[in-house]
Amino acid sequence: MTPKNHEGVGIVATKTALVCVPPDELNLQSGRILGPIEVSYETYGTLDAEKSNAILVCHALSGDSHAAGFYSDDDTRPGWWDAMIGPGRPLDTDKFFVICQNVLGSCRGTTGPASVNPRSKKRFGMKFPVITIRDMVDVQARLLDQLGIAQLACVIGGSMGGMQALEWAVRYPERVRSIMPISTTGASSPLCIGFNHICRSAIMADPNWRGGDYYESGEPPADGLAIARMVGHITFMSDKSMRRKFGRKISGREGIYAFTAQYDVERYLYYNGYNFPKRFDANSYLYLTKALDAFDLSDGFPGGVEEALSRIKARCRFVTFTSDWLYHPEDTEELVAIMEKRGQHAEHFCIKSDYGHDAFLVEHHLLAPIVRDFVASQQRRV
């Protein structure tokens, strides 16, 4: 697939906005104040006159604002959800104005720990405030304010993106007509927190991490971040998909009795692990996993998750995949059951798939009809 015969959104450019500019800084959930905040974002399609056809796509942990299209004619790698976004695609850019923003705390254009603190003129590093999914959503809302978009037709995303969709519906019930949280949960489980703890431990134990002040050293904590990414990759797959993809294949049978020998699964993890530091900042990984761990919809609601969910006015279509052992379908089912009991609009599509947590980025043909149908119904009939 190259841009020339690409039937999607074609060539795109990433934009930048400045939000939360003093004196309108963002009040973070932690009580700290942050601003100005630079936001990297992309848009596909055309905003209608009523500004009522906007869809917000929320990315996962290692994602960014480049959800669709190519950067140039020579670019061979489309955005991370290209299969879902474009003319005639499930998020149909002939009808909708699709926005994807890089989240707060990330390192792909939006302000995060690798950014220069405008006050000190130095990189934030670990002086960056701890942020939450709610803070990410608040920043997204500020950009929408700037674009004049009062209400979203839909907020959609998988994994950490699904948490944002849920947070949107709870925090801004009047601003979202529908949400589609995919492969996500209402609160991070101890299993997820445990894995994230291991990831952070690996990064922080890397001597190149230097307490987060590695930016000037020219040596980022690549080993630590690579190990963190390997942990991530295993949790994104499933036992079955790994057996199918790797089996017990090994390169060079003679190598079995040497530590240099690599089973295919090891080579895959190594390759993906060590590629990651080339495009991702280790401190951002610390902050974003921390935000994942802290995520709990019930936070701040004396009535718990029931009270949080009761605020939702949006129509909700949840999607999960059977083999996702990081964010179990059962967790989603609990949320749906609560909402159904209250008479709220909540549907749950649990898709049979062996691809584990990764499925929402892999099983496009299964996800597409469920997205297309739901999103189409969110077009405002004026």
Add this chain to the structure above:
Amino acid sequence: MTPKNHEGVGIVATKTALVCVPPDELNLQSGRILGPIEVSYETYGTLDAEKSNAILVCHALSGDSHAAGFYSDDDTRPGWWDAMIGPGRPLDTDKFFVICQNVLGSCRGTTGPASVNPRSKKRFGMKFPVITIRDMVDVQARLLDQLGIAQLACVIGGSMGGMQALEWAVRYPERVRSIMPISTTGASSPLCIGFNHICRSAIMADPNWRGGDYYESGEPPADGLAIARMVGHITFMSDKSMRRKFGRKISGREGIYAFTAQYDVERYLYYNGYNFPKRFDANSYLYLTKALDAFDLSDGFPGGVEEALSRIKARCRFVTFTSDWLYHPEDTEELVAIMEKRGQHAEHFCIKSDYGHDAFLVEHHLLAPIVRDFVASQQRRV
């Protein structure tokens, strides 16, 4: 429980033997030769005149030969399977002579990478040969030769210990009347290999590892080994058991917005992770996980696992636990199905439990009757 009112095997002492003494060195599966090999072991009960009542207990990755009893009157921590071994207990020392040996490659008394190479007078470090489950079993057989034990009533063990039980039955069909492989598999899956790869990466990335030559430095790669152990601990539990044990509890609510804040699951992982290097050698962890990865019963059999299993003459009782996601009950069921088809004696008890892979060390009350009944039937009627 203290030794004084302990109704188990009481005070025990670890013994040492020297096996594979030149010119009778061990021919390792790798083709290399190793010897002499020191073996640390414990025995409980009395060997009968016919030497026919011996049971071999095989330990898991981080275990050792101290399976039962206490070292002294002041000792408050019994051996790792004390609940299963003793007078009247499932492995009944009134009837059986129970032996537990620390495996080759470990660091708890048996020769491993931390041992001094008698030729060079230096610690082996990474010059230690890569060893396999088969090599471990061969060393165990050599000690039994020394003790004059021609045949075992039973070989029993969980996880890596279960692999040894299987290997015993395949490699020495005439020497084992029965085996009881618990929570194990016939071949390590890519999921297991992947996790082990991460563990090894963490150890080897630790600057204190120094290519394995850290023994004289006084600074072992504690960070790397702690991270490896944390990975292990998560994979030993289950999503459910972690939710029950930890939930989302956090120490100090005010700490949620700081990296110093620790959810209970994080404190558990940290505590257990960093305690581990106090008693375990990082290089041993490399070698033993490598042995786990290489484990494949079919290895060396052109007819595959069917041919390997066809060699077994022992009665086999397999035990698994429903929530064990590291060594699925399904894997064991495959082995059992093959053996049943061939008319071999193979039973499979799949125990419902939320404790994951750890269950065989936790759910004594569920495991005990299954062990007791099977082992009792292996007493030789002379």
